[in-house]
Amino acid sequence: QKEVEQNSGPLSVPEGAIASLNCTYSDRVSQSFFWYRQYSGKSPELIMSIYSNGDKEDGRFTAQLNKASQYVSLLIRDSQPSDSATYLCASPSGGYQKVTFGTGTKLQVIP
Amino acid sequence: DTGVSQDPRHKITKRGQNVTFRCDPISEHNRLYWYRQTLGQGPEFLTYFQNEAQLEKSRLLSDRFSAERPKGSFSTLEIQRTEQGDSAMYLCASSLGGVDTEAFFGQGTRLTVV
Numbered sequence: 001q002k003e004v005e006q007n008s009g010p011l012s013v014p015e016g017a018i019a020s021l022n023c024t025y026s027d028r029v030s031q032s033f034f035w036y037r038q039y040s041g042k043s044p045e046l047i048m049s050i051y052s053n054g055d056k057e058d059g060r061f062t063a064q065l066n067k068a069s070q071y072v073s074l075l076i077r078d079s080q081p082s083d084s085a086t087y088l089c090a091s092p093s094g095g096y097q098k099v100t101f102g103t104g105t106k107l108q109v110i111p
Numbered sequence: 112d113t114g115v116s117q118d119p120r121h122k123i124t125k126r127g128q129n130v131t132f133r134c135d136p137i138s139e140h141n142r143l144y145w146y147r148q149t150l151g152q153g154p155e156f157l158t159y160f161q162n163e164a165q166l167e168k169s170r171l172l173s174d175r176f177s178a179e180r181p182k183g184s185f186s187t188l189e190i191q192r193t194e195q196g197d198s199a200m201y202l203c204a205s206s207l208g209g210v211d212t213e214a215f216f217g218q219g220t221r222l223t224v225v
Binding site: 006008034042043044045046049088090094096098099100101102103104 | 144146151152153154155156159161166167200202204206213214215216217218219
């Protein structure tokens with residue numbers, strides 16, 4: 001079982017809709033979770049961090065963490081074509097708590 | 112520019128040659144990571160330093176790969192006897208100490224082995 005798992009997509013949503021991206025993790029010790037956005041040919045860019053159960057909002061982005069169910073999600077409200085990218089979920093795991101990434105979910109926002 | 116810096120941005124090499132990449136982390140960051148990423152995949156962990164100590168190295172990493180961070184500042188990643196399968200984007204990231212701190216990435220080095 002991979003430490004961090006994501007549906008590879010692509011996930012297609014119309015402009016203005018809510019995009020919902022999900023991630024599950026296997027390491028119950030994990031305390032922090034990160035969402036990165038990666039445009040094609042570019043390096044990942046951190047967009048959200050979440051450490052506690054519940055929701056964390058930042059502009060159009062909301063991260064949700066449920067430690068009991070071991071999943072974390074990212075909601076993007078009022079999706080824009082510029083949001084089209086691959087979204088990576090990451091968390092420290094293992095003995096030395098190295099940051100481990102999922103394979104990413106490709107999001108396509110259709111104008 | 113105080114972000115993570117990687118050099119070179121692109122490298123084309125012939126199979127069998129050795130290559131070396133450099134990463135300069137954000138100055139106060141003591142953790143430094145190397146990842147490899149191929150098309151359609153997430154970043155794959157290669158190795159990780161806490162200051163100058165190499166704490167973990169991926170079991171998938173062959174002996175042709177070696178990394179150093181001699182003074183706990185910049186790091187180098189060397190690939191010896193390159194193979195076509197080594198073609199990928201090599202990403203460096205750094206973070207502050209503590210397990211809950213975010214990692215920030217450099218722009219990456221794209222390696223093409225011909």
